[in-house]
Amino acid sequence: MGERAALDIPTMKSILGPLRELLLVARIRPVHLGLLIILGLLTAISEGLSITLIIPLIQSQTGTGSNEIASRLSDLFSIFPEDQRLFWISASLLACILLKNALSYAYNLFFQWTNGTIGHRLRSRILRQLLSVGQSYLDSHDSGALLNTLGGETWRVTAAFSIFASSIINVCMTVILTVILLVISWKLTLATGVFLIAISLLLRLLTRRVKALGERATAANATISQRMIETVNGLRVVRAFGREDYEQSRFDRASLSVRDAFFSVDRVSGLVRPLSEVLIAPILLGVLVVTMTYDPGDFAISLVFLLFLYRLQPRIKQLDSDRVNLLALAAPIDSVRTLIADDDKPFVRGGTRTLPRLDGSILLRDVSLNYASTPRPALDRVTLEIELGKTTAFVGPSGAGKSSLISLLCRFYDPTAGTILLNGHALAEHDLRWWRSQIALVSQDVHLFNTTIGENIAYGKADATRDEVREAARRAHALEFIDQLPQGMETSIGDHGVRLSGGQRQRLALARAFVRNPQILILDEATNSLDVLSEQLIQDALIEFQRDRTVLVIAHRMSTVEHADKVVVLENGRVLESGSVAELLASGGLFARFHALQLRR
Numbered sequence: 211m212g213e214r215a216a217l218d219i220p221t222m223k224s225i226l227g228p229l230r231e232l233l234l235v236a237r238i239r240p241v242h243l244g245l246l247i248i249l250g251l252l253t254a255i256s257e258g259l260s261i262t263l264i265i266p267l268i269q270s271q272t273g274t275g276s277n278e279i280a281s282r283l284s285d286l287f288s289i290f291p292e293d294q295r296l297f298w299i300s301a302s303l304l305a306c307i308l309l310k311n312a313l314s315y316a317y318n319l320f321f322q323w324t325n326g327t328i329g330h331r332l333r334s335r336i337l338r339q340l341l342s343v344g345q346s347y348l349d350s351h352d353s354g355a356l357l358n359t360l361g362g363e364t365w366r367v368t369a370a371f372s373i374f375a376s377s378i379i380n381v382c383m384t385v386i387l388t389v390i391l392l393v394i395s396w397k398l399t400l401a402t403g404v405f406l407i408a409i410s411l412l413l414r415l416l417t418r419r420v421k422a423l424g425e426r427a428t429a430a431n432a433t434i435s436q437r438m439i440e441t442v443n444g445l446r447v448v449r450a451f452g453r454e455d456y457e458q459s460r461f462d463r464a465s466l467s468v469r470d471a472f473f474s475v476d477r478v479s480g481l482v483r484p485l486s487e488v489l490i491a492p493i494l495l496g497v498l499v500v501t502m503t504y505d506p507g508d509f510a511i512s513l514v515f516l517l518f519l520y521r522l523q524p525r526i527k528q529l530d531s532d533r534v535n536l537l538a539l540a541a542p543i544d545s546v547r548t549l550i551a552d553d554d555k556p557f558v559r560g561g562t563r564t565l566p567r568l569d570g571s572i573l574l575r576d577v578s579l580n581y582a583s584t585p586r587p588a589l590d591r592v593t594l595e596i597e598l599g600k601t602t603a604f605v606g607p608s609g610a611g612k613s614s615l616i617s618l619l620c621r622f623y624d625p626t627a628g629t630i631l632l633n634g635h636a637l638a639e640h641d642l643r644w645w646r647s648q649i650a651l652v653s654q655d656v657h658l659f660n661t662t663i664g665e666n667i668a669y670g671k672a673d674a675t676r677d678e679v680r681e682a683a684r685r686a687h688a689l690e691f692i693d694q695l696p697q698g699m700e701t702s703i704g705d706h707g708v709r710l711s712g713g714q715r716q717r718l719a720l721a722r723a724f725v726r727n728p729q730i731l732i733l734d735e736a737t738n739s740l741d742v743l744s745e746q747l748i749q750d751a752l753i754e755f756q757r758d759r760t761v762l763v764i765a766h767r768m769s770t771v772e773h774a775d776k777v778v779v780l781e782n783g784r785v786l787e788s789g790s791v792a793e794l795l796a797s798g799g800l801f802a803r804f805h806a807l808q809l810r811r
Contacts (some may be wrong), residue, residue: 228540232370235547236328247376249317250382253310258386260306261521263299264514314379321375329368335550336360344556345622350582354436359549362431366542373539377532380525387522390768394515401764402519406526409489423478424538428545429473434464479534558621560642563635568648568729568760570633572596572619577628579614579783588614590783591628598729601761603771605801606780612764615780616734619762620649650723653734656715660704662691666718667699681723685755688717720752730760733770749773768805777801 240328290298336359340348348356391399441457448457548554571594579589591613596602596619604612617623618630621642630637636643650670658666667682670676674682679699683689691714695701701708710718723731733752752761753773765771771791778788779801787799794801 228370228536228543229374229549231540231543232367232374232536235332235367235543235550237331238328238371242324246317246321246378247382249320249389250379251386253313253317253379254382254386255561256306256310256313257521258518260303260310261308261514261517262390263303264517267568282806286443291479293703299444308671311572315575317379321372321756325368325371325375328371329364330551332364332367332546336364336546338516339550339552339555342557343622344558345617346582347555352432352436354439355432356549357439358432358435359545362435363428363542363545366539367432367546369540370536370543373532377529378731380528380532383525384522384529387518388523391515391522394518398515406523410488410526410530423471423475425541427468427475427488428541429539430464430471434468437461437464453794475538479531479538491632521776550665558624558642558646559638560621561636561639563640563642565633565640568598568632570598571599572637573631574618575629575631577618577625577630579611579618579623580626587626589625590682592783592785594778594785594788596760596762597776598760600775601756601763601773603763603765603774603777604780605765605771605777605804606786609782610780610781612780613734614783616651616732616762616764619730620651621645622733648729649732650726650728650730651732652716652719652723652736656712656719658703658710658718659714660702662697662702663718664698664699665705667721670722670724674725678725679721683723686721687750688714688716688721691717724755728759730762731756734764735766766804 327447340356356714388399388403391402437460441461448454574592574594574596577589577592577594578587580587592611592615604615606612614623618625621637624638632640657667664676664679667679667688670682671678676699680689683692683699692698692701703710731752749770763771763774771777772790776788777791777794779786779794779799783802787794787797787801789797795805796802
């Protein structure tokens, strides 16, 4: 008994853990869970009745048997004339079979609806989490693993719920059929049960490694997702450097790891069905021999007992299989639970303050920003005033902290130390959605969606009219090429549409910012990769647009910052100098050296 407990307790703990995690992640409503259990019990009861009715059916024709159970079942139909009993017994048996299958269909239909709802809710929750979680969390996690959790592991969680739903009906069937078996012959049932428990313990010993194998499979899946994203996004680089064979080799290794990991899970979990059937078959034959030898007169009882046992053993076998499969899915369940949990993640929170119009200034007071991946601070005790309604340019070598400063102003991150003030109030006190609605960002890496040109521009303003979209495109000097396209604004772009040049893409990004009509326009090295003509067009557009607006510019080209009201020079995360272009040129500092170097080119 002590040995059995030693085997059983860890097993129960190992299965209860994933089961508890599954119910927490799935968030199934108690009423839905209760309905599944009720439908499962009713299905089991109707199946038990249909098999039990075989006893009076046989005895009505053979007249054999004196068992008390058989007599009571026969008495149920004694109200009918003897020549009609066969009909009414058969009709009752058929009615039970019809009821059982109707209930089974209802169970499956309700389960499928519930399972689909869980999958939808999980995918929606994960995307909402990715949209709201702090940028520092996204920076510290592989995008492949996150996408694998969203697109792959959520399906495996719904597969786990399918297993759980299968377990519900199997448990109901096992309980009902076991009760009927005990009523028919409790001695034979207990004897058979001992053998079935022994087989179950043996199978658990053989499949105890399946949880670790499942974790290995999940890790392999995340790795191949990362490989796919890196390879597809970097195809131009791969081809340019002739690294096709290297990338193919890396992907093949990752793919083989997925194959081997999932094959290991299948190899272990696949043992359950055939092995249990081989071990249970002698028990069924033994029961048949014993009952026919010691009580040959009660053929109907013996046959029905065997039928119940025959119907019971696959349920027990399936429960063992479900246990193994659920353990194999413990890692995906944990992966989803970890991602949707809020208590261990950074979130950028907003307040309630809003302003009718932005004026005054933004003040950074001793602001520092540290990234977890780098030991040196990206910004180190920066104190700076940005006048609203003016153009401020940020200049400095790569890694000086320019983009980090913009990230703080967009509230992608919160400062590690120090405070950002808007008109004397902490930026964090202002409503986050309101604050970001005041900003439009145009960066060097333009992201255009796989849709039409018009919808890409209108992305900056959800309720933009066609006239507003065209006006924004005109101001960004984008109509010049848009109207030359066969479908104009309805032209599809992106992976499966018209290919645009870098300058055209940049002008669309600028139009998307213009249609938003922002109070603050941020240009993060938006013209660095453009030719002189494209840069001039964008400069002309900005000169027209920036009147009475706040424009923040990050640039390496001096031509981009020459119209700025103020230039801030950063180096190693600190403000080195600031002032007008003329003042900085006269001071002979780092800005003046940058300016002189570009004039020599």
